[in-house]
Amino acid sequence: MKKSEFINLFADLADDAEIDETLASTELVKGFINKGLTLEAFKGKLKEKEFKDFINGEGGKDFEKRLKEWKKANLEKELEPFIQEKYPDLVTDPTQKKLLELEKELEKERKANARKDLITEAIKYATEKKIPTSLVENFLGEDLEKTKVNLDSFVESINPWVQEQVDERLGASSWVPGGNGNSGAAKSLGAQLAEELNNSGKAEGPNPWA
Structure with a gap:
């Protein structure tokens, strides 16, 4: 069928007219129907295992x-942030490395400033x-609140x-206020305790700022 013949089929039809009957009267559509090439016939074929396997196989090829094609165009781009974070040594682009x-x-500087504060x-x-x-x-935590908890816990345990x-x-x-005492009495009790606290105040456990 030529294009002009196809157009002439609808020349006298209104814009909102159905075209199914007009198409059904053409030799082209009659040929499809005679060969069983209809929508209902196709739906029936889909119920047949052999035809269904064929369609799935063709669809699988298209999917693969x-x-x-998607991997080639996008996979490297999708994985780039992960590679940069977990495996920086694998980054080869000079600009990215810098x-x-x-x-x-x-x-590193941000952590140092945060620790200082x-x-x-x-x-x-x-x-x-x-x-x-x-x-x-020795008792620094991840933040000020945890550091306070560490210090308070230490004081509570050391009291x-x-x-x-x-x-x-x-x-x-044997030292008596106003007496001669001995050479060891020159250092006050408070000073001795502070010194011992300093010597014993070693925190245990991982350092969050290391």
Whole structure:
């Protein structure tokens, strides 16, 4: 059928007219029907295992082809952030390597500044609580609140020991206020306790700022 013949079929039809009957009267459509090439026939074929397997096989080929094309175009781009984060040594692009190194340095500097600020705040807290400030870095946590918890826990656990040391020194000391005493009495009890606290104040466990 020529294009002009096909157009002439609809020349006299209104814009909203159905064209099914007009098409059905053409030799082309009659030929399709005679050969069984109808929508209903196709639906019936889909119920046949052999035909269904054929369609699925063709669809699988198309899917594999499209997947291969997608991988080629997008996979490297999709994996790039993961590779940069987990395996920076595998990055070969010079510009990317410089950016990664710069990001690493900036992150290192950020952590150092954060640690410095945390120490400053922790020292203020220790001073308020009359905790030796030399112990602060040994009890740093991930943030100020956790650092406060660490310092408070230390003080709570050390208080019984401090009281025991005070009792022992008061009981064993022969020094009397106003008396001559001995050379060891020159160092006050408070100074001795602070010194022992400094010597014993070693925090255990992983350092979050290492």
